[in-house]
Amino acid sequence: MSSFNSTIAVTGLNATDNPGPGVAVIRSLRADPEFHGRIIGLAYDSLEPGIYAADLADDVFLIPYPSQGSEALAARLTEIQKRAGLDVVIPTLDAELPLFISLEAQLADMKVGTFLPTRDQLDLRSKAHLAALRGKVEIPVPATKVINDASELYEIHREISYPFFLKGLYYGAYRATSVDEAVHAFHRVVAQWGLPVIVQEEVRGDELDVVAVGDGRGGLVGAVAMRKTFLTDKGKGWAGIAIHDPVLMRLTEQLMGALRWRGPCEVEVVATKDGGYHLLEVNPRFPAWVYLSAGAGINLPSAVARLAAGHEVKPMRDYRVGTMFVRISLDQIASLEDFERITTYGELRRSAGSAQ
């Protein structure tokens, strides 16, 4: 790809044991040899680990939580744009997408590019609507039911048998093997992510994931398929390997076509022993393991940054099958001064660069 010199803001620096994708997106951008721009980290909390990695973000700014509304975020992004000269924003967290989508036009007026799905596309793939994708894609979708009241769980076994998963609209998944567990899980999900709660049939098998970027016109910019080879006790992939899977690729292409998806997404699939595939989720953002795409030779975060900046990106199909990732946890040494600056001023400027 051609030389690329933009200032790119990335959210989701919460690289915790349930990591946000921001750090992986930034590492991918840094891995693009043609990228010569600056990277701005956008964080919600002053202890997000990605803030303290000096080789990741040039500058870090705190931004208000989505729950504080669009006016607050718009005002903050305007200020950051003025101070640091943003060209592109890549949001990476499910719960912030509705907000960034609603600000898309406003950001465009500020000359800040995004590459996001529309609100309708976002809702079409929501966990609450997944069943509606039946018929639009070739593979089956597990039985799901959207519930708003724990009392519905007492009848639900008539439709979905145990064990099943209870999921929040944005995050969170708990497995339940009985009514008691289900009710408990229901309240845990509601406490954190609110209503509704999605009940999804359990399908057993290998978990396969695809990171994909849709062009918004029904086409696929590029995708990498991966099998999780090591799961944490929370079910998070801690290691995985890039695979060649034509069925999965065809499914991904069908999804991009059916949704006319614009931007990054993660397609989660279970492959059962009998060779069948089941679509579990379509997440509207990069997965935390997206650095694998850069490692395997098609750098999807860089592609999205370029598309958001208005550049052309040619479809990318060939990646190095067999590329593996193995995640590592390590302790960074952080300076109290950095912590002071981010807590007191809401920003940490490592670069001398600014808009002026």
Place this chain on the structure above:
Amino acid sequence: MDGHNKLRDLAVSDSGFVFDPYTGSTFSVNLTGLTILRGLKEGHGREDIVGELQTGFAAGDADYHRDLDEFVGQLRNQGLLPLDFSVER
């Protein structure tokens, strides 16, 4: 350890960032709070501290004594002052 001594050992920066080396806790304090905290660290009395607030800020109709007592209550709550501490009148 005596909470009064602890106050002396707090690291307080101009930005209002406060570090308690004994517990590792950190705090943010606003400008008026910073003025009081520094006064207490220096061992200033009530009238001195109120005087510093009066001369240091463009005031409206603030009740300095009430605010000072409330702030001392916050410091007690945060374990930065002993529970029986108050600024004598």
Place this chain on the structure above:
Amino acid sequence: MSPLPAYERPLIIRHESGLMNKFSRVQSMRPMTHLDGVAVAELMETYGSPLFVFSEKTLVERYRELRDVFSLRYPKVRIAWSYKTNYLDSIARVFHKEGAWAEVVSMFEWEKARNLGVPAEQIHFNGPYKPKAVLDEVLPAGTIIHIDHFDELAVAERVAVEKGIRPKVAIRINLTADGTPQWSRFGFNLENGQAHDAVMRILTGDRLELTGLHCHLGTFILDPDAYRQSATKMVDFANRLRQEQGITLSFIDVGGGFASHNTLKAQYLPGDQATPSFSRYAEAISDALGKLNYPPREMPTLVLETGRALVDDAGYLIATVQANKRLPDGRRALIVDAGVNVLFTSFWYKHDVVPAQEFRGVFEPTILYGPLCMNIDVVRDTLLFPPLNVGDQIVFRTVGAYNVTQWMQFITYRPAVVLISQNGQHAAIRKREDLEIVRGPEQMAPWL
């Protein structure tokens, strides 16, 4: 010499993970000093605190937006103003002037609508409670009742015979739509055949004219797709009735339930992000209506009973800070002069509330209490709020629906309600209660 910094109340906050953002200088709240150009201070001076204020401009804008987005997609649209959400005369009249019919659920509301000059034939009468005395009056007047159960159907037939009339009626149906709790207590169930039985009963009785189907799916429905499902089921049913029984319906009523820009307590994203636009509801419903198997000239009218989503955004409550407190857990508490007796919707919503004047100081987790001597009197659960002084005002936004109908007269007088006109005039549309008003209906026991 540089000017002295402004005085703020001194404050120290411990850094805790998950709460950090709150301490940085990233602050994000703008004061609301004016409502539709009228200064809050002027409103306080004229009418006192607390005070409900409605924006006629917003009422009209919301109404027209609703009408326009539906009319764009479906040719025959009728909006029936849902009285229970707000039946103050002036509020209802704003909608009637725009062309709205009335949707009522009690004789009181019917009388209120009639008193405002709404023709009886332009009233849809809903609800599970329509005793014979009510039907005796409203059916001969031409009001369209939405029959809720078989007992009501029998009474309606009896009234028809006694009065020698053939009333126009609809039946209310309930059905399942994914992701929405089923309100099975109202109307006839569609899936188990009860709704079809009701139709057959009306046909064989031959006393009533079936002119419409009504389904109110539920309340505060954030998923437009639920309406696609309910409208599709109603359309399938209407097509079946036309094919099998030759019934041509004159209207299909999808009820109300559209969400306002409020935020339910169990909602993760705030209303400004979670609430669908009117056009997304319109898209879903009109898609379904497109499958009606009717000749173009006989297409039924789409009836909307939207209440909350029209009036909620137009209502504000101004309240005054009475005291500041520090709770043992470190939170700040404000005591304001409007409690849950006035702001009844505090039980359901995380209300959007902002100061009414410029402010300075550090945002802190703050809980807003009302003035009642009751533990439940919390008008806003903890939110990040700047420090305010006693006597400062705050403005609750998006409180126009249900409050001035469900509020309670408890230990004090209910506040005045003001309407701001489209050109900035303002007037009390309900005056503050006083002892005379509250004592009015009382009578001393003669032996005391």
